[in-house]
Amino acid sequence: MITMKDIVREGNPVLREVSRSVENPPSNEDRELLKKMLDFLMNSQDPDIAEKYDLRPGSGLAAPQLGVPKRMFAMHVTDERERLHSYGFFNPRIISHSLEETHLENGEGCLSVDREVEGIVPRYARLKLKARTLEDEEVVLRFRGLPAIVVQHEIDHLNGVMFYDRIEDYSGPYKKTVPTI
Numbered sequence: 388m389i390t391m392k393d394i395v396r397e398g399n400p401v402l403r404e405v406s407r408s409v410e411n412p413p414s415n416e417d418r419e420l421l422k423k424m425l426d427f428l429m430n431s432q433d434p435d436i437a438e439k440y441d442l443r444p445g446s447g448l449a450a451p452q453l454g455v456p457k458r459m460f461a462m463h464v465t466d467e468r469e470r471l472h473s474y475g476f477f478n479p480r481i482i483s484h485s486l487e488e489t490h491l492e493n494g495e496g497c498l499s500v501d502r503e504v505e506g507i508v509p510r511y512a513r514l515k516l517k518a519r520t521l522e523d524e525e526v527v528l529r530f531r532g533l534p535a536i537v538v539q540h541e542i543d544h545l546n547g548v549m550f551y552d553r554i555e556d557y558s559g560p561y562k563k564t565v566p567t568i
């Protein structure tokens with residue numbers, strides 16, 4: 388099972404790489420890894436397992452955070468209507484998004500960043516994501532609210548972007564100029 392020791396931390400160059408596409412169909416190795424990433428998120432949100440294995444709660448996890456620069460991420464997050472969005476995505480792509488933006492009032496965190504970073508991280512309020520799922524389906528899904536923020540945070544990881552790169556007046560370590568999505 389994945390634990391915090393498997394998650395690479397900022398400063399590791401893999402977090403600044405642009406990940407490469409996953410072959411189609413994904414290999415068994417890639418499928419196993421994505422499944423383990425989704426399992427990590429579920430474990431990290433289970434109080435007993437999280438305490439037993441000292442897991443930080445996560446709603447998203449991207450393969451580069453495990454040192455694997457491949458275009459795949461997992462998400463496991465409940466939206467404001469209590470709907471659970473639990474997926475493993477291969478080769479995810481934002482195919483459209485709202486002009487309207489949103490953000491988390493308390494800013495964002497990251498499993499690869501062991502420090503508090505203050506500041507607003509602007510995100511698109513709504514988006515459409517095209518991807519291949521762990522269930523081997525090509526899907527186009529719409530996200531809004533917290534799930535949409537998680538998707539953008541994870542897609543950024545696949546492009547070597549950290550959340551603080553998007554904070555307007557951030558002047559801390561590891562800053563990088565950001566491309567628009």
Ligand SMILES: O=C(O)C[C@@H](Cc1ccccc1)[C@H](O)SCc1ccccc1
Nearest residue numbers: 444445446447495496497498499537540
């Ligand atoms: O490092 C990661 O990618 C996991 C991040 C993803 C994330 C952070 C902030 C905002 C959206 C996504 C977190 O550990 S997930 C935990 C979390 C969940 C909701 C809000 C903030 C943090």
Ligand code: NI
Nearest residue numbers: 496497498499
């Ligand atoms: Ni992150």
